[in-house]
Amino acid sequence: MLAASTRLISLAAFAAAAMLATNAHAQKKYDVGASDTEIKIGNIMPYSGPASSYAVIGKTEAAYFDKINAEGGINGRKIKFISYDDAYSPPKAIEQARKLVENDEVLFIFQALGTPSNSAIHKYMNTKKVPQLFVATGATKWGDPKNFPWTMGWQPNYQSEGRIYAKYILDHFPDAKIAVFWQNDDAGRDQVKGLRDGLGDKADKMIVADKSYEVSDPSVDSQIVALHDSGADTFFSWAAPKGSAQAIRKVGELGWHPRFFLANVSTSVAGVLKPAGLDNAKGIISSAYLKDPTDPAWKDDAGVKEWQAFMDKYYPDGDKLNNNNVYGYAVAQTMVQVLKQCGDNLTRENIMKQAANLKDFSSPVMLPGIKINTSPDDFFPIEQMQLMKFDGAAWHLFGDVITGEVGHTMTH
Structure with a gap:
């Protein structure tokens, strides 16, 4: 009798285990x-x-x-x-x-x-x-x-980045005269749109000049000279690393000292700022969302x-x-x-x-x-960044984390 009931219990246990196994399998x-x-x-x-x-x-x-x-x-x-x-x-x-x-x-x-x-x-x-x-x-x-x-x-995204710079300018330099240098593609257009949207109804008054360039252009000197001649006191460079390095160098050669904002994708010290001349890059402002291992602050x-x-x-x-x-x-x-x-x-x-x-x-x-x-x-x-400034040797963060949210319903 005992054996039979034990057998029944083990069968029930076996059935339960089999059911569990199929359930587990079903969940995968x-x-x-x-x-x-x-x-x-x-x-x-x-x-x-x-x-x-x-x-x-x-x-x-x-x-x-x-x-x-x-x-x-x-x-x-x-x-x-x-x-x-x-x-x-x-x-x-x-x-x-x-x-x-x-x-x-x-x-x-x-x-x-x-x-x-x-x-x-x-x-x-x-x-x-x-x-x-x-x-x-x-x-x-x-x-x-x-x-x-x-x-x-x-x-x-590039529009968030543009809005973040716009917020900073409106807070600190509401009378800025802005010249914008940008890459003639989706990325460049996005960045300029973010800046304009962030400046809102002041955009047309504050942006006094803008010039675009092609990634394949051998030189960007003529664009930088024209932007310099506009009388702007604030300069935006939205360009890939090579174009940014050329722009920084030319601004330096012209002896022009605008408030200089540089796209986050072109902040590499080795890849952009050194070729442009570290002296020329002194005082440039950009943005970051990752820790920079070369910044002594994170030692x-x-x-x-x-x-x-x-x-x-x-x-x-x-x-x-x-x-x-x-x-x-x-x-x-x-x-x-x-x-x-x-x-x-x-x-x-x-x-x-x-x-x-x-x-x-x-x-x-x-x-x-x-x-x-x-x-x-x-x-x-990621829609938040912190501003940073280059001191001639390294980038240093300043201010608070700024949010530059872009409308979540996008139209094309």
Whole structure:
């Protein structure tokens, strides 16, 4: 009798266990590119061509995922990071995106770099319903969940940056006469729009001159001379690193001393300010949202030390003076947070859902007080920056963290 009842109990236990197992199995959801053991992530970087100085970002991200894998992966799954070169060429970007989605069958594409490349694959990714996540460009069009629900930016967008400078000028120099130098593309137009929107009804009165240039222009001297001759006392340079270096040098040669604002993408001391002449760059104002490892203020900072230890172990030949390596680290940490939030539901839909549900997330290398927040109708993760000034040797932060939110409903 006893044996029979024991057998009944063990059968019941077995049935219960089997039910639990099927439930657990039912909770796991995968799309192509995810399994019990692996998450496949695609990436496109300019490892060659005119923007190859940014390639270190892809290398830092690969190194960070190596670290995550060495520590056991995400919810037990290892990351397989597949990164291709597009040489900063839009047709090549399309080819690499197709290869990643259709041949490699990645779950999503993360941190493809550059406005032209991301613009080229924008429609393809959304038609295919494959996440184009945390793109490495600040164009404002990546925050348009209504029309492009599968695309999201990461860094502060160029319009936010323009608004932040406008706020500072209105507070401190309401009578400024502004000359604007900008790159004739989406990025440049976005920045000028942010500045104008931030200045509001004073924009037409305050902006006395503006000149654009093409990234391929060998020289920008004629534009800078014309802006100097406008009688402006405040100068904005919204240009890629090479154009910015040329502008800073020419302003110096003219003996012109305006209040000088420089785009956040061109603040590299090694890549922009040294070639322009450090003396010429003295007093320039820009903005930051990440800690600069060359700034003595962070010498004993725990977050920067953690990043340095990561560089030593996982990317030893990486340059610790290059802020792009801090950027790659912070954005990879954000990606890992999204994947952790996904749990065992690794569908493309859930990845976008979790990316749009980040609450006060911060990386240890982000400036204190700057938080990442997203929602289903807010695809702009970082909208705060702090101003900084160059003293001839290093950048120094000043003032409070400023928010430059752009309207969350975008029109095109």
